[in-house]
Amino acid sequence: MDVLNVVITLAGLCFLLWVLWGRDRFRVRPDVRWYLTGYLLMALRVVFTWKRVCQINDLSVSYRPNMRSIGGGFVVRGESLRVSAPRIGWPMPTRDGIRLRVRLRPGQTPGPFLQAGEAFGHAWRAHSVRVTSPARGWLEITATGGDPLGKGEPPAEGPGVLLRAEVGRMETGKRWVIDFKLIPHWLIVGATQSGKSTLMTRLVTELARQPVALLGIDCKGGMELSLFAPRLSALATNRSQAVALLETIVTEMGDRMGVCRQHGARSLWELPDSVRPVPLVVLVDEVAELYLTTGAKSEKEEAAACATAMLRIAQLGRALGVYLVVAGQRVGSDLGPGVTALRAQLGGRICHRVADPQTAVMTLGDLNPDAVAVAQAISPAEAGVAVTATETGGWVRARSWLTTAEDARGVAHQSAALVPWLPFLHLDDGRGGGEAA
Ligand SMILES: Nc1ncnc2c1ncn2[C@@H]1O[C@H](COP(=O)(O)OP(=O)(O)OP(=O)(O)O)[C@@H](O)[C@H]1O
Ligand SMILES: [Mg+2]
Incomplete structure (x- = not known):
């Protein structure tokens, strides 16, 4: 009562x-x-x-209740x-x-x-x-009670912490945060229309408000990343431009090493504020386009140059303030010999819906084998849902916030003034930034 x-x-x-x-x-x-x-x-x-x-x-x-028995083991009284x-x-x-x-x-x-x-x-x-x-x-x-990954509204924009981006919500109800200082390089994988570019759009929307340089490589003709053109310091839309941009970044990493050596610093973050170069975030959409060739010698050379440069960025970038985000539909060794080595260097893993089980295994299997089945169970109706590694070493299902093209363009225009001056890009367009590599 x-x-x-x-x-x-x-x-x-x-x-x-x-x-x-x-x-x-x-x-x-x-x-x-x-x-x-x-x-x-x-x-x-x-x-x-x-x-x-x-x-x-x-x-x-x-539990067996008390029983009383008499001689011969016969039970004469019992309870259920x-x-x-x-x-x-x-x-x-x-x-x-x-x-x-x-x-x-x-x-x-x-x-x-x-x-x-x-x-x-x-x-x-x-x-x-x-x-x-x-x-x-x-x-x-x-x-x-309800679907925690149902489509929802992103929270109001806050000032943001450097190199941390809130990109969606996790199934636990917590924010889904990509933190480059914690995990410097990320791999985003998924079948077509699974939500890779949407996630990248959200990521750029968040980073655009921070004092970082954004460099894009989008070999799908720049269709996705060009939304952010006013905020990007460089955008490569084909493989030749990508090679040039990646090699420039590798050269810049060499210069940054020199600055660190000069100041006795073991990483960019130990340098005094006055000499610390701006962090660079390199965004690569449709990575397969950098590796696939028709067999022509020049194409093979370009693909090899891309593979080597990306690998060097992934190996040395963290201490030099260069971070890599790579998105693609597949990351198998069939794309080329450099892919497996690159994959091993990308510690942050995000796996959307996949078209074949091997892709889920390749993306999550080496770090989180038990997450593979969960990634395979994501349905086509769940665009934007992905399995991602957590800070504690486990994995969790999460969904990115949907950012419309209009919102992305708006953010890019509002934050265009934040494009940092990057001397190594040798651009002279009078605004302290650049447009294309
Ligand atoms: N987080 C999300 N919430 C709701 N819908 C989403 C989300 N992410 C993606 N979508 C829907 O899925 C569609 C495809 O997303 P997106 O273009 O990001 O996929 P993709 O993996 O980049 O595909 P492709 O490989 O063809 O480029 C979007 O147009 C959008 O309608
Ligand atoms: Mg895409």
């Missing part, structure tokens, strides 16, 4: 808040809507169905078996779901609970359920 009173009171309070706060605000604040309505319902479902779900899925343990589900605490609210602590009974292991995730999801009407074992004898079950 007491529980019923508490539930009725809580429901009444939620209704009151709903009326007072206004329905419209609920629409724009899904987290508040969840705390006041969905959370309570799911918590009650969990508490009331827990024992039954455990019993049906063999997650309970049976006592079935006990593991103990749970009250489901705690998260931004879009619940978190439940479970104390395992002696003899139980997490395995069967991991497999029962789907059953919990159906019983609690949850979008997804994840079971982990943070400590021996304990489980933590997190369930989300």
Whole structure:
């Protein structure tokens, strides 16, 4: 009766808040809507169905009750078996779901609970359920109410931290951040229309507001990166231009090494502010275009030059403030001998929907083998959803914020004044930046 009173009171309070706060605000604040309505319902479902779900899925343990026997081992009095589900605490609210602590009974292991995730999801009407074992004898079950990776609105732009870009949202409800100081080089892979360029667009939108130089290589005729033309210090739209740009960057890295040596610094970040060169972010879309050749000697030479330069940037760039983002549909050794070596240097991995299982294995398999199946399960309807490495060494599903071409152009124009002067590009267009390599 007491529980019923508490539930009725809580429901009444939620209704009151709903009326007072206004329905419209609920629409724009899904987290508040969840705390006041969905959370309570799911918590009650969990508490009331827990024992039954455990019993049906063999997650309970049976204790033999006391029996009295008389000679010869004959049982003359007995009671039915006592079935006990593991103990749970009250489901705690998260931004879009619940978190439940479970104390395992002696003899139980997490395995069967991991497999029962789907059953919990159906019983609690949850979008997804994840079971982990943070400590021996304990489980933590997190369930989300709605699809956390549903299409949403990006948050209002903040000032931004240098070389950190918030590109979307993770399935855990947290921000999806690409941090170049933590992981300097990134590989973005996915089938056509899976969301690679959209992610790159969002990344550039974020970096455009920071004091960094952006250099683009887009061998799809510059169709994607040219949106940012006013903010880019250079844009190569074919392989010959790409070779020239990449080799210029490699030369600049040599000069930066000299500056570091002169000041006794082991990296660009140890240099005094007055002499520190501006960080460079090199963005490469459709990387396969740099490697594929018809077999002609000149093309082969260009492809080899691209491969060597990109590899050098990936190997030496971090300490010299040069960062690489490479996007492509495939990253297999069939593209050329340099691809495998480059892939090994790109520590940040993002895998969208893939057309063949090998691509997922190549992108995630060497760092996160268990993420491969998850990447393969991304459907064509989930454009923008990807599996990405986390800062703690694991992986998580995430979705990029959709940035329209109009928004991208707007950001590029607003931030055009931030294009830094790069003497090594030898441009003389009077605005302290450049247009094309
Ligand atoms: N995060 C997202 N949220 C919603 N829709 C998205 C998202 N990312 C991509 N899309 C949709 O998918 C379409 C294709 O995305 P995008 O051009 O980024 O794919 P791509 O992988 O670069 O494809 P291609 O290899 O053909 O260049 C976009 O036009 C957009 O409609
Ligand atoms: Mg693309």
